[in-house]
Amino acid sequence: MKNIKLTYPASYQKRVETAVKNANPIDWSCDTEPDENRQTVHVLLEDGEGQSLMDAVQNMFSSKDQWRLTLFDVEATLPRNEKPPSETSDEDKKKSRKQAMRETLVEEVMGGSKLTVDFIVLTVLSAIVAAIGLNENNVAVVIGAMVIAPLLGPILGFSLASALGSGQMMLQSARTAITGLAIGFGTVFFLAILFPVNLDSQELIARTHISPEVIALALASGAAAALSLTGGLSSSLVGVMVAVALLPPSAASAMYLGAGDTRNAAIAAILVLLNVVCVLLSTQIVFVWKGVQPRRWLQKQNAAKSRRINLAVWAVLLVGLFALGLWLNDHADIVSI
Structure with missing residues (x-):
């Protein structure tokens, strides 16, 4: 209550x-x-x-x-x-389909979309833990990395900002998300240069396979996160699901690149982008379904236009990235050096 x-x-x-x-x-x-x-x-x-x-x-x-x-x-x-x-x-x-109030959504989501020292430190730590887990083929350590990864906030923030037609919120969330992914990638890449990479690790190899199941996982993760948020429930556990889709493939791409395997690095990088697009697409669909929109009429019109553009862009990118990933899987010799 x-x-x-x-x-x-x-x-x-x-x-x-x-x-x-x-x-x-x-x-x-x-x-x-x-x-x-x-x-x-x-x-x-x-x-x-x-x-x-x-x-x-x-x-x-x-x-x-x-x-x-x-x-x-x-x-x-x-x-x-x-x-x-x-x-x-x-x-x-x-009225049985209840949801959290718009102001509560903004307060909760945008708090996790700020680029703070804590966000940067948690990103670095989660990247280090993920690199260790992937390199040692240790599932438990990889899961631990996903628990501490702060990637849910900016992703939800971008989708919510789009639903509300707030350009300022979109820029803030996009900056935080891109910075977080870049910091995590750079951290793992630096470690891959300094230490030998276990290219036979099954946890690492698993992040180079692009399939419909991967898309389903990312879509389900984003939808679960948005539903938990609009329902007024804790989104900490589904934050782990979103991290499943983003953190391990990002770390895998950096590790492969540091080890000189450009083919698998490219496939893992495409997997990251594909998962980001899927999460953004599903969260935005949920926000539209739950009726999350601005208060004033003009803002509603701008938000509706923003949603249409974003949904179209994410759908096109989803198809394009999936096709590119499958093509890379089938043309290994072209990508490898």
């Missing part, structure tokens, strides 16, 4: 109360401040509810002063909110 605390000028009391009632709250209360110029309303809502109230409040006060909306998570409340099945209305059934 969520609790919204809204402080606003007392002159807006009736309009605020109407917006609160339209949000279908579990309970709500209103307090007047001592000077009687401002009021505070507390609204208790089910998870997945409240976007209409957030939008109404922003429409009322976006150009005003002396207002503040704060959103809290509610651990528990008594008495319990239990509605018998017989009391479930048709309107409630239509």
Whole structure:
């Protein structure tokens, strides 16, 4: 459950109360401040509810002063909110596909899309662990690398920014994602130059095979991440799934390149790009399906255009990269030096 605390000028009391009632709250209360110029309303809502109230409040006060909306998570409340099945209305059934509020999505995703010192350090550490796991053919170590890899944030951030039509958010997420992949690649490449690479490692070889199963894995990983986010659930575990699609093939490409095997380095690199495209495509489809969009009409139009362009680009790249990967598999002599 969520609790919204809204402080606003007392002159807006009736309009605020109407917006609160339209949000279908579990309970709500209103307090007047001592000077009687401002009021505070507390609204208790089910998870997945409240976007209409957030939008109404922003429409009322976006150009005003002396207002503040704060959103809290509610651990528990008594008495319990239990509605018998017989009391479930048709309107409630239509709203059964709940999702996290737009502002919550932005706050959570963009926090993980920032290029911070922690992000860089975790990327370097995950790359080192992945290189060791691949070189020693140790599945457990590779999984450990995927657990600490911070790659989910910028990928989800880019897709969410596209769904909302925010160019600034897209640039921030793209910069973080590209920098993270580049840092991870450079770290493993440096290690591959310094230390011998075990080219017989099955974990390493597995990252040079491009097949429909690989595409299915990346699509499922991205869809699971977006669904967990919009459902208000923790996305930490599906972050490992996204890392499965991105981290090991990136490390494998760097290791092959450091060892002088340009053919397998190229195939692994294409696999990375293919997986990135699949994750972006599936997350964007989920955001569209779940109705994630901006508040204002003009922003909605820009966001719809952005989504159409991105979906078309990802679909074309998906087909092109998959075909290129299959071609490289069939023409090993041309790529090898």
